[in-house]
Amino acid sequence: MAPKDIDRRTILKSCGVLAMSVAAVGQPGRAEAQVQVAPQLGPPSIATRLTVNGQEVAFDLDARTTLLDVLREHLDLTGTKKGCDQGQCGACTVHVNGRRVNSCLTLAAMHDGDTVTTIEGLASPSGLHPLQRAFIERDGFQCGYCTPGQIMAAAAMLEEARRGAPSHATADLTAVLSLTDAEISERMSGNICRCAAYPNIVAAIRDAAEGGAA
Amino acid sequence: MIGRAVSRVDGPLKVTGGARYAYERQDFGRAAVGFILGASVAKGRIVRLDTAAAERAPGVLHVMTHWNAPAQGPRDGSLPDQFGRPWPVLQGERVSWFGQPVALVVAETFEQARSAAALIDAAYETEAGAFDLASHAHLAYAPRTAAVGLATDSVLGDLDAAMASADVTIDQNYTTPAHFAQPMEPQSCLAHWVGDDLHVRPSAQGVAGARMALARTIRIPRERVHVDTAFVGGGFGSKLRVHEEAVFAALAARVIARAVKVAQTRRQVFTITGRRPETIQRVRLAASRDGRLTGVGHDVNMQGTSREEFVEQTATVLRSLYAAPNRLTRHRVTDLDVGLGEAVRGPGELPGLLAVESAMDELAHELGLDPIELRILNEPERDPERNVPFSERRLVECMREGAARFGWSARAARPGSRREGDELIGIGMAAAIRMHFQGATRAAVHMGRDGRVVVRSDMTDIGTGTYTILAQVAADALGVPLARVTVELARSDLPPSPGSGGSWGASNSSNAVHRACESLKEKVFGSSNASGFGRADLTSVVSRRFPDGVEGEGSIVGMADDPNYRNFSQHTYGASFAEVAVNTVTGEVRLRRMLGVFAAGRIINSKTTRSQLLGGMIWGVSSALHEAAHVDPRYGNVVNGDLAEYVVPVHADIPAALEAVLLDGIDDKANPLGMKGVGELGVCGTGAAVANAVFNATGVRVRDFPITMDKLLAALPPAF
Numbered sequence: 001m002a003p004k005d006i007d008r009r010t011i012l013k014s015c016g017v018l019a020m021s022v023a024a025v026g027q028p029g030r031a032e033a034q035v036q037v038a039p040q041l042g043p044p045s046i047a048t049r050l051t052v053n054g055q056e057v058a059f060d061l062d063a064r065t066t067l068l069d070v071l072r073e074h075l076d077l078t079g080t081k082k083g084c085d086q087g088q089c090g091a092c093t094v095h096v097n098g099r100r101v102n103s104c105l106t107l108a109a110m111h112d113g114d115t116v117t118t119i120e121g122l123a124s125p126s127g128l129h130p131l132q133r134a135f136i137e138r139d140g141f142q143c144g145y146c147t148p149g150q151i152m153a154a155a156a157m158l159e160e161a162r163r164g165a166p167s168h169a170t171a172d173l174t175a176v177l178s179l180t181d182a183e184i185s186e187r188m189s190g191n192i193c194r195c196a197a198y199p200n201i202v203a204a205i206r207d208a209a210e211g212g213a214a
Numbered sequence: 215m216i217g218r219a220v221s222r223v224d225g226p227l228k229v230t231g232g233a234r235y236a237y238e239r240q241d242f243g244r245a246a247v248g249f250i251l252g253a254s255v256a257k258g259r260i261v262r263l264d265t266a267a268a269e270r271a272p273g274v275l276h277v278m279t280h281w282n283a284p285a286q287g288p289r290d291g292s293l294p295d296q297f298g299r300p301w302p303v304l305q306g307e308r309v310s311w312f313g314q315p316v317a318l319v320v321a322e323t324f325e326q327a328r329s330a331a332a333l334i335d336a337a338y339e340t341e342a343g344a345f346d347l348a349s350h351a352h353l354a355y356a357p358r359t360a361a362v363g364l365a366t367d368s369v370l371g372d373l374d375a376a377m378a379s380a381d382v383t384i385d386q387n388y389t390t391p392a393h394f395a396q397p398m399e400p401q402s403c404l405a406h407w408v409g410d411d412l413h414v415r416p417s418a419q420g421v422a423g424a425r426m427a428l429a430r431t432i433r434i435p436r437e438r439v440h441v442d443t444a445f446v447g448g449g450f451g452s453k454l455r456v457h458e459e460a461v462f463a464a465l466a467a468r469v470i471a472r473a474v475k476v477a478q479t480r481r482q483v484f485t486i487t488g489r490r491p492e493t494i495q496r497v498r499l500a501a502s503r504d505g506r507l508t509g510v511g512h513d514v515n516m517q518g519t520s521r522e523e524f525v526e527q528t529a530t531v532l533r534s535l536y537a538a539p540n541r542l543t544r545h546r547v548t549d550l551d552v553g554l555g556e557a558v559r560g561p562g563e564l565p566g567l568l569a570v571e572s573a574m575d576e577l578a579h580e581l582g583l584d585p586i587e588l589r590i591l592n593e594p595e596r597d598p599e600r601n602v603p604f605s606e607r608r609l610v611e612c613m614r615e616g617a618a619r620f621g622w623s624a625r626a627a628r629p630g631s632r633r634e635g636d637e638l639i640g641i642g643m644a645a646a647i648r649m650h651f652q653g654a655t656r657a658a659v660h661m662g663r664d665g666r667v668v669v670r671s672d673m674t675d676i677g678t679g680t681y682t683i684l685a686q687v688a689a690d691a692l693g694v695p696l697a698r699v700t701v702e703l704a705r706s707d708l709p710p711s712p713g714s715g716g717s718w719g720a721s722n723s724s725n726a727v728h729r730a731c732e733s734l735k736e737k738v739f740g741s742s743n744a745s746g747f748g749r750a751d752l753t754s755v756v757s758r759r760f761p762d763g764v765e766g767e768g769s770i771v772g773m774a775d776d777p778n779y780r781n782f783s784q785h786t787y788g789a790s791f792a793e794v795a796v797n798t799v800t801g802e803v804r805l806r807r808m809l810g811v812f813a814a815g816r817i818i819n820s821k822t823t824r825s826q827l828l829g830g831m832i833w834g835v836s837s838a839l840h841e842a843a844h845v846d847p848r849y850g851n852v853v854n855g856d857l858a859e860y861v862v863p864v865h866a867d868i869p870a871a872l873e874a875v876l877l878d879g880i881d882d883k884a885n886p887l888g889m890k891g892v893g894e895l896g897v898c899g900t901g902a903a904v905a906n907a908v909f910n911a912t913g914v915r916v917r918d919f920p921i922t923m924d925k926l927l928a929a930l931p932p933a934f
């Protein structure tokens with residue numbers, strides 16, 4: 001993955017250019033004349049293949065592009081939301097190879113060959129996913145902006161619980177895990193809902209879990 | 215249909231990712247991306263802004279600074295429509311608050327725009343600024359009015375004399391921090407020009423305000439601005455006006471002759487978007503031994519800025535709440551060099567009731583009275599300051615119903631007396647009151663030959679359920695199934711409304727739609743027999759006699775033009791109850807359960823209303839326990855300006871045992887449908903209920919909100 005068209009020299013050279021423009025104190029009009037070599041320090045683009053919602057996609061994009069922005073800006077899958085772009089809200093949650101990740105915190109180029117599922121890929125041709133139905137029924141949202149992230153996180157979380165993965169709320173690590181409301185809340189705490197639909201989201205997840213859904 | 219627990223009609227779109235919010239719209243092909251650069255000082259002057267490297271960076275299409283920004287309409291704080299005021303960007307070298315936008319970089323991609331913005335070399339000459347309220351409080355001035363035109367001061371009788379002669383008094387200061395709305399969708403806008411017409415997809419609570427603000431800023435006729443904000447990812451006041459991102463998108467799209475989209479980064483939502491002002495509040499209560507209030511006083515000093523006056527109506531919460539002959543409420547503002555004050559959910563009520571309802575709890579404790587009994591003793595018969603009747607008054611009912619449901623009688627009157635292991639347990643309550651507003655609103659309803667109904671209004675749905683409740687209102691009035699009704703909202707070519715914000719959207723637009731339906735029926739049947747028809751009648755008459763369908767229009771006037779506003783004091787009410795556990799080792803407060811009982815007139819949709827109230831209650835909890843923006847007194851920046859450091863509630867903070875109950879009823883003085891709003895009501899008093907529960911648990915009264923571990927721990931009794 002080492003970018004081939006950036007080497008130590010170009011980086012140093014471009015730093016030099018930066019330093020020069022920094023030196024052009026208070027005379028913005030003159031800055032241009034001082035810079036003779038203007039290396040286009042563009043980042044490399046990296047060829048990447050993904051399977052997104054069952055479809056193979058290939059792209060050659062700016063190495064800085066996050067998985068989130070590939071989905072939203074290049075594949076027009078805008079169901080995955082950008083709430084903070086810093087890994088602090090969970091709005092961007094998708095599944096990568098079956099596990100939930102904050103897609104804003106990971107570069108697309110790191111996922112060559114990976115399988116990604118987004119909210120657009122959760123429903124089946126026969127209808128909505130049980131979590132999606134439960135969110136509607138329980139009114140597990142208001143503005144809807146955190147909702148795709150909540151639902152994707154919930155789907156993966158139910159799978160984690162099924163495998164018996166413990167959480168901070170698990171009192172007895174040796175007992176069979178029971179998915180109490182406290183367990184659901186703890187495991188969903190990476191997903192902020194500013195509309196604060198929390199009680200309804202937990203109820204929806206409980207319904208879906210009890211229905212053997214997900 | 216009215217009152218039923220109907221699931222949101224836009225639910226399927228929202229749970230499948232099909233609802234497109236501003237930045238996600240694809241209406242104009244592939245848009246260029248703008249990235250805002252903010253100032254890294256709070257006060258001073260730009261002395262260097264070298265954009266050469268940014269301009270040469272790959273993919274960059276345009277760099278805008280105060281040197282090349284297009285001319286814009288000047289700020290004008292005197293324009294009465296606050297949200298339609300011009301909002302010019304890049305107006306020179308002055309920097310007036312930390313994060314103030316100083317440049318916009320437009321590039322082909324987000325990555326390019328962001329990295330080019332980092333190449334801009336900016337330097338500032340800084341000046342000493344005023345950043346914290348406490349050390350500048352002596353500079354406070356009296357504003358001309360508080361928000362919504364409410365009086366700055368109210369005086370009745372002589373509060374000082376009442377305090378001097380009272381058996382028991384409370385005289386305490388309470389402080390509340392700067393507070394941010396932080397909707398999950400950051401403020402964003404997509405803009406595109408077609409000839410002289412500007413098309414925008416902002417994230418806005420109101421279409422008319424966004425349209426007017428952009429028209430005045432860009433200096434084009436209002437009719438040339440076309441707004442569409444079909445889905446909005448929350449607002450809570452912070453999208454009542456469009457901010458710099460919308461102006462930047464519009465300006466840049468014209469310069470590069472291509473669609474441009476700009477979103478605030480989450481950190482920018484803590485600088486460019488405004489905040490609820492920090493406050494210092496003094497509450498005075500004078501009472502006789504038997505618990506009758508002889509005087510009430512509320513003095514609020516809040517931070518402001520010299521750039522635009524915003525006076526949160528914090529000192530109004532006491533004006534209609536309790537009876538007392540001697541009364542004094544006052545708003546004062548202290549200008550600081552910080553981000554603008556703006557409306558944040560529960561403007562006035564959230565901080566005001568935190569203080570006032572804490573003080574009432576303190577008084578009850580002093581008197582040895584049950585807090586509910588104290589409030590009932592001081593229940594007014596008429597509005598105590600306006601001396602007009604209440605349209606309805608259901609506070610006592612809310613408190614009694616809540617007490618019974620919550621098990622209030624089990625409360626230990628002596629604080630700190632209930633212990634479970636390392637935890638102290640307490641319960642508390644508080645009352646809620648919220649003024650009801652009304653804004654001029656129009657709507658149109660069309661029934662086609664096929665019986666399909668289309669409801670049209672520029673009203674928004676910011677999570678409030680507008681799509682759903684307006685469909686219910688029309689289905690109910692026209693006697694058609696819900697599935698036959700389509701609701702079109704949030705476009706500037708639709709009949710105007712004042713938008714969402716202030717808990718008035720549902721009642722404004724529902725009443726306008728209801729009247730539009732009445733007018734439609736009148737056109738079909740003639741005025742004589744508009745009522746008393748069956749479902750088959752209307753649709754079959756329309757299909758037989760109206761080949762092009764039939765349209766009705768309806769409206770509701772603003773409160774200034776409604777005599778019921780002069781003649782009655784109109785409010786919504788509530789009572790909230792909280793149980794907390796305080797860990798004596800760590801000082802951590804955990805909410806165990808909570809109940810709110812509310813009265814807000816007729817409810818159109820019991821499901822979405824309950825959700826909105828629960829959400830509001832959680833905001834209340836958060837105001838008591840979690841949220842505070844910390845401003846560095848040296849540099850004026852918000853030091854915890856992101857969602858990791860600015861602590862908003864997450865799932866684990868909120869127990870499943872949270873319930874909101876609505877009392878059935880109709881406020882027939884409010885409007886034809888007898889409905890009022892609930893958007894703010896849930897936040898009203900809920901924070902104080904939690905604070906009072908913490909006192910009941912521990913005997914410690916924290917008056918500096920939020921009640922964090924550090925403030926509690928020192929005062930707690932030893933753990934063992």
Ligand code: FES
Pocket residue numbers: 081082083084085086087088089090091092093102103104105
């Ligand atoms: S957008 Fe990824 S965590 Fe917030």
Ligand code: FES
Pocket residue numbers: 140141142143144145146147192193194195196197398447448677
């Ligand atoms: S539904 Fe609005 S943020 Fe969760």
